[in-house]
Amino acid sequence: MVSKKNPKKIKKKNPQRLGGSFFLNVSISVVKSLLLGFTTVLFLAGMLALGIGVGYFANLVEGTSSLTKTDVRQDISNVNEGSLLKYDDGQNIATINTDPIRQKVDGDEISPWVKKAIVATEDEYFYKHKGVVPKAVIRALLGEVTGLGSGSGGSTLTQQLVKQQVLTSETSFKRKANEILLAMDVEKYLSKDEILTAYLNISPFGRNNKGQNIAGVEEAAQGIFGVDAKDLSLAQSAFIAGLPQSPIVYSPYTNTGELKDDYSLGIERQRNVLFNMYREGAISKDRYEKAVNYDISNDFLPQGELTVDEHGFLYYTVYNEAINLLAKEAAKKDGVSDADFENESVSNRYVEQATLSIQNQGLTINSTINRNIYDAMQQSVTSYGSYLDDGSGVTVETGSVLMDNKTGKIYGFIGSRDYSTNQLNHAFDTSRQAASSIKPLLVYGPAIDQGLIGSESRISDYPTTYQEGKNNGKRLKNATNNGTRTFLTARDAIVQSSNISAYHLYQDILTQKGSTSYVYDTYLSKMNFPEASSWGLESAALGTTGVSTLTEVNGFQTLANEGVYQEGYLIDSITNANGKTLYEHESKGTEVFSKATASIMNDMMRSVIDEQETTPFKSILYSTNNTLASVDWVGKTGTADDSADNWLIVSSPSLTLGSWTGKDDNSAMADGTGNRTATYMAYLANQIYSVAPSLFDPKEKFELDDSVKKEKVSEFTGLKEGKVAFEGKNISVPGGDTTSLWATGGPADNTYKFGIGGTDANYKNYWDNKGNNSSDDEDDDE
Template sequence: MSELEKKAKKFIKRLKRSSGWFYFNIVVRVLQSLLLVGVSLLVLGGSLGLGIGMGYFAYLVGDTKAPTKTELQQDLGDITETSKVVYADNSTIATIRADLMRTTVPADQISDLVKTAVVATEDEYFYEHKGIVPKAVLRALISEVTGIGSSGGSTLTQQLVKQQILTDETTFKRKANEMLLAMEVEKNYSKDEIVALYLNVSPFGRNNLGQNIAGVQEAAKGIFGVNASELNLPQAAFIAGLPQSPIVYSPYTNTGELKENFDAGLQRKDFVLFSMYRNHDISKKEYDEAVAYDLIADFKPKETANQESHEFLYDAVMNDAYKIVAKKLAQEDKVSDEDFAKEDVYQNYLYRAQSKIANSGYTIHSTVDKNIYQAMQDAVTNYGYMLDSDSSVEVGNILMENTTGKILGFVGGRNYEQSQYNHAFSSKRQAGSAIKPVLVYAPAIDQGLMGSESRVSDYPANWKAGEDKGKKIVNATNSGSSTFQTIRESLIHSNNIPAYHIYQKTLDEMGSTSAVYDNYLKKMNYPNLPSWEYESAPLGVPEVTTLEQTNGFQTLANGGVYQEGYLIESITDSQGNKYYQHEANPVRVYSKATASIMNDMMRSVVEEGVTTNFLSNVNNISWNLGNADWVGKTGTTDEYVDSWLVVSTPSITLSSWAGRDDSQPTDSNAGQRTAQYMAYLANAIYQVNPDVIGVDKEFKLDKSVKEYKVSDLTGAKPGGRMTVNNTTFNIPSNTTTSYWAKGGPAKVSFRFGIGGTDSNYVDYWKSAIPKAQTNTRRR
């Protein structure tokens, strides 16, 4: 073999060897390429999947608007929390009836042990994440797409959002919104605030009264009898474990008794402690000691819930609270007053108000003085029998502060157990003669139509219209005294014929049958009734409540300024923020002069004692109380069905209605019985609070009152001569002082008074002029 052939063979061998390596390299490179392609596809597929997932997430939350912090505060703070009603001194009247007991406390009043225990058990990565845990999100997405597995793993923040803002549905759309909102919560709240919110809203089973409880404070107090800030480690661990299954883990039954077996709750407590130990929140020693701790000894024994006697006070305050909150809710919804007045709309908001009040942790601050209220209840219990005739008589009373309209106390009835009908605020009865000061006398004086000593006819008269047309107008005891009385005398005797004439003259002068209501009573919120335009209106035909009567007299006692009577001073939330605050809205109804003249004349009503012996009864009971400057007016209706007495001092107005619920007659002594009862009621109030009556204060005539010397025969300017039936005589010069709000007495004339016929005036002139003072001449 030539040298050339040898070289050729070697080349071929090398070529064969290199080809195998070559193919090997090719294979390796192909595999590498395939691997790279595979990895690239996986990355691209993952990216595509992630993109699809993110797009799906964006689609699900696309219609969810990120809330502002203010909106979050409202939503997260919208919790079921126990509300209560309190007296003016903030002592509790009652907790408001609700299914869940809850008290919210600030974060710094919650033990750090509870916070740590909750985080360790519910969300160990709580202080690391921003509201959600990514792997949990991925797990939830896979579960939603494949239908395999669970979408659980909510963070503590998500649990808070789910409980307070979202529903319990299990769709991924809700889960996606939960995640979005959880991240928003984390942006706006500190971790400590989020834990505190969670602990304040979570349910904790039952307390030792058997009541359902929520919020860590109620749990601490209701299970261990300590505040949330005072819990020790095992107590904190037990409470932290309750929210997962509150009723199962609770140590109490629905009657407040300890369960026969509460191992489930104790085992849950041990799990919480282990979670804390695992997270290095507590040491091994602390863990062992807490596990060995005799927690059962700390459980409070069963107690019986106080059966609060809500009675008239609770009902009255709550009725007003419902109306106030219903109105505020409607205003928040921008509902017009016209729409709100519709019955279906009003009832809807009233229902919403009841739910909001019962579950919002409100404190309703009433105006009611605790001691005064109790004294009034004791008085009606001890002296209510004085009102009875042949049968039991009901009663309604109100004590109102004149300058503010605050209702300091009231009596709703004789016995709440027998009848829950509130005769102070709900009962509408004919006003009787007690309406005369505000309806008849004050408007006429305010219009300048008469002074205190002007004269008005009390001669027999007949009705001019209506069903009783042609029938006699009668006083309580007669058909007329056949004379012209002074305005003051007619009020003292509460005669109906003078009131009729004064009212008709006022309407005639004002030019409208509704003028008195429109210009006076409407301003004091008296009901708008057609009966105000009846001829019989001044006799008290319109039906009013005891509250409305009280407010009318309050207006006069307050210098002519109406302050609406009210029971609720404010409503505050659990943090002390004002949800509602009563705002005074004083309305001038009568001039200062008119009001002071009326009080001066109503003082005569009380002091003369013609229609009431209230003052003499008071003096017999308490001389000091009798020294108060009492003014007032009585009222009765036909057959003594209703008996009214309203009295005032410069400080307060105290009212009373008495009668039978079936509107059956009583007897002619009804007024005297009312006066006796009222004397004891006033004394009961005085004994517990001497200052409230204002015995050292006095009604005084306002400086704007005009004082005129008038003839005590005619009420007109004194002096002059008069000719009657061809007889001329000098009018006696005896004078008296008459008080006028505006205008003044006219010169004497034949028809010098209000009402009466020509023959009435002839009769009066003839009988009133002593023969010795006549100067007769024939024409």
């Protein structure tokens, strides 16, 4: 039933107002929805980015080993003043100069003001965090992943300590991630005071009043204010605490130890440190005002006098080699390839790390240098070096190396006549033309090894000219003549050091092998000779390529060691302060020549020393020391054009001793340089013998290997005996037979053109004169 009551009247709304309110509500609702959606998306994106960042971080630190308690104690808190260089018997050569210099102190020997100042300035959350500040890590992660900021983040004191003691100074995020991980390890095993003490012992603090680079708070306190670290005042502590941020800029001293004309930057930095201490509640307002108003420059020490330790070639050569070895070891451990290590920016990073290790971590570097031998060699060059001078008034310099044949161990060396006047190391660092001393390694050794010749094979020594390049048509000369106008045996060619014969033989090798780089690639490269396009030139057989004394001696070591190259080395091992081995030399012999080839070459080079056509070394030895002269010496001489370079390398079965002589300005030396070098070398060998006679045993001999082929050949042609047919006639071969030594292959059948090199006219002349040197002056140039 329907009610009959009148219904309530409904008030009608204004259509305009209704529409406006509706759209406003809808708009607000839409905006809210959009904001909620945007916030959700932003939150999810942030979480995603954080998740990616965390995953990325995990990927970066994958493979990084956590530090053990022992590692932390050794690598982080163990700070040493310097490393030791030692002779082969364990005696000290020297303590390595640290740069920066430092002194280690315990925590209770450091003023509390310094610790408070460092914490307030460098790491305000130091006593609260566990090695890292989480928000800094998150900021670094997001910045790296999104690219919207720096991936470096702020480093805590613990992270800075890890970076300086364990990691390199590389700025990659991978290093940063490892730094974060390792910093947390450090916090597990060291107390806060131990971390702070270690940081203050290793951090750089600029310069002292002698201009030396300094590190460690004790050295800073003594070098700037003349007090111990425990006695530093508040004002002094604040100044020192401000230095690590930019040590050289804030230091009050120049590199000579003078006070800077303007050291206001350091003063301003000190005031900032004091304010930080006041702000953090480390000092009261009264202490702050007194310290900030104190004129700290009154406490700066005046310039001091620096006493420089006198070091010589031995110190710097072993020291630099140790840096090189440690850098390579660290790079290898990081998976850096040899090719990548050649990149200067890469190698420099590892060299810097190695240098810091040697200067700061108390390493022991055990060298191969025998003290008695080294001292004897220095005494020898002091006493007899003047024998090398040629009367020109210009000092004739020298560089020498004594090497063990079996191992490559370097017993001693000579860098120059006098380190105080010439610091150029002519044993290791200079490169000079090898001259004829290269012939056994570049020409005769490879030719014998390839079976191209035997010891009595014949090679042209008739006048000839170059055939290629800028020297085309230029006469090729021997040291004392334009050619002996005959075909020399290989043995005689090396004894006389014939340039013409070496030229022909080398060209024959390259022609037969079809490559101008064949000899370098197959032989020299295995002995670490420098790579150079000049090895493929016609003049290469004359020794026009530059080499170091060490390289040349190492080549002869190879022949003396049955053809096996042992790289010359100066360092046996490197250990850290706890005795852990960081580097140890490993013998890695490389076969370059066959045993047969090496023994034949030594047999031929014995003739060089015994017959004395190019050096009186042996006869001078006899006049000096008969026992030493009885040693089985083999070797080779070398004299460059105009006698600008002169070499004598000699080997006994156990040792190789070689010397280069010349002038640093590359000017010519007067005639007779070979005799002067021989005299000097004989006295040098005798001086070494006087302190190490057991290294020279006259009973030891170079023997021909069992694999050597002893072939009977015609003495006239160097080929198999038998008549020779030429132009329809049988020609009787003059002379008898002889034994030719072959490493492989063997002599061919006798023939009219029996030798290497030479023209038709040369062969006619040789046959007509029955092999005798022709005195005919006709031009037989090719």
